[in-house]
Every structure is written in structure tokens, then in C-alpha cells.
Amino acid sequence: MPALVHEIYYSLSGEGITTGVPTIFVRIAGCSLRCGITKDGRKLWCDTGYALSPKAGKQLSKYEIIDEIKNIMPLSGAQILITGGEPLEGENRHLTIQLCDDYASICLNQNHPFPRIETNGAESIRDLQNMVFTLDYKLPGSGMEERMNLDNLEVLRSRNNSQDELKFVIRDKLDFDQSVHIVHKFKPNTNILYSPVHGEVELTELAEWIKAKPVPKARLSLQMHKILWGNKKSV
Numbered sequence: 001m002p003a004l005v006h007e008i009y010y011s012l013s014g015e016g017i018t019t020g021v022p023t024i025f026v027r028i029a030g031c032s033l034r035c036g037i038t039k040d041g042r043k044l045w046c047d048t049g050y051a052l053s054p055k056a057g058k059q060l061s062k063y064e065i066i067d068e069i070k071n072i073m074p075l076s077g078a079q080i081l082i083t084g085g086e087p088l089e090g091e092n093r094h095l096t097i098q099l100c101d102d103y104a105s106i107c108l109n110q111n112h113p114f115p116r117i118e119t120n121g122a123e124s125i126r127d128l129q130n131m132v133f134t135l136d137y138k139l140p141g142s143g144m145e146e147r148m149n150l151d152n153l154e155v156l157r158s159r160n161n162s163q164d165e166l167k168f169v170i171r172d173k174l175d176f177d178q179s180v181h182i183v184h185k186f187k188p189n190t191n192i193l194y195s196p197v198h199g200e201v202e203l204t205e206l207a208e209w210i211k212a213k214p215v216p217k218a219r220l221s222l223q224m225h226k227i228l229w230g231n232k233k234s235v
């Protein structure tokens with residue numbers, strides 16, 4: 001079964017514990033969330049709005065995706081990041097799983113033996129193998145918190161994988177306080193990333209909040225690609 005792929009490109013990872021690591025991005029098209037749109041009229045802050053519609057992708061088979069990855073990086077190893085859109089939603093889920101089951105064909109860097117999956121927190125990660133996760137938990141400022149699959153937080157804790165990440169995108173202090181509550185309640189025992197909603201929270205303000213209420217394994221995660229290349233696509 002093919003997946004809808006918006007783009008495949010090579011750059012440096014811009015966020016989280018692998019910031020700066022050479023990375024091949026496989027961006028899947030289609031996501032049913034609309035982060036930032038709230039009942040009180042706040043607007044979309046998703047920075048990949050161009051990949052939200054299933055129409056934003058072309059159908060590629062697993063073998064076509066592997067060929068494209070190998071054309072970009074035939075010998076030495078880059079990290080493979082499967083992102084979106086949402087790679088675990090709908091018909092795209094099956095191909096994401098197949099691609100990860102074939103990880104030995106595409107992950108040539110022994111420090112990163114499995115693809116990293118950036119997933120929105122609404123789709124279940126239970127029983128998925130051969131991948132590491134950057135799992136979002138959508139906070140009140142996203143307007144999407146009711147879509148969160150809380151079982152995923154239990155799964156993160158039981159995986160106890162030092163490469164996994166739980167990511168909070170912070171729009172305001174209410175979001176930050178809720179993130180602390182979620183960590184204390186579910187004790188996910190993994191890397192905790194704090195990223196600001198661009199233009200809505202001051203970086204120094206977020207830094208001070210993290211310092212004042214540090215949860216285990218917390219870190220500020222800025223979008224390095226925006227610092228390096230600005231608000232461009234495919235970088």
C-alpha cells in the first residue's frame with residue numbers, strides 16, 4: 001500500500017536531542033489536527049500547513065521511498081526522520097510501519113539504527129517496533145488537547161528508550177503549567193522538549209519558566225533550521 005508523500009529532502013535536524021544531526025526528512029502529507037485554532041478565535045500555528053491536506057502528497061510505494069533515500073545518501077548514514085503531516089494517520093500508517101520494518105535498508109548510521117517518527121499524539125504508538133518517537137502532547141493553546149491519546153504516555157514510560165522524546169509546544173503560561181502537570185501525572189521517563197510557538201511567547205520567558213519548574217530530562221528546544229535558514233521550506 002503506498003503513502004502520500006509531500007517531499008523527501010536532506011538537511012540537518014533542527015530540533016530535540018538530535019539537533020544538528022544530518023537527516024533525511026520523509027514528509028508525509030495529511031493531518032486531521034489543526035494546531036492553534038481554538039474556540040476563542042486564535043489562529044493556526046502549524047508550520048507545515050502546506051502538508052496538511054492529503055492532496056498535498058503524491059503516492060509513493062515503500063520501494064520508491066527507499067530508492068529516493070538511497071539516491072540522496074547512498075553510502076554514509078544520515079538519520080531518517082518520518083514526519084508530516086502525520087505519518088501514523090489513516091492509510092499512511094501502514095507504509096510508515098513497513099518502512100520502519102525495513103530499517104536496515106535505510107538506516108546506515110549505527111548511532112541512529114531506527115527511523116525517528118514525529119507524531120502528533122492523537123495516533124496510537126502502542127506495539128509499534130523499529131522506530132523511535134518524537135511524540136507531541138498538544139496543550140490547551142493548540143485547541144487539540146482533547147484529541148490526545150493518553151495511553152501513548154504509558155507506552156513512552158514502558159519503552160524506557162533514551163532516544164524517545166515527548167514534545168510540548170508552548171503558547172503561553174497556561175500551556176507550560178499543563179505540561180508540568182502532565183509530566184508529574186504520567187511520569188513518561190523520557191526526554192522532554194519545550195518549544196515556543198513562534199511569535200507568541202518570548203524565548204527568555206519560556207527559559208525562565210523551565211528554570212523555575214524543571215521536570216526531569218527537560219530541555220529548551222529551539223528550531224535551529226529557522227535560525228540557520230529563516231522561515232524556508234525544505235531546509
Ligand code: SF4
Binds near residue numbers: 031033034035047086
Ligand atoms: S499535528 Fe503537526 S502537522 Fe498536524 S496541524 Fe498540528 S503541528 Fe501541524
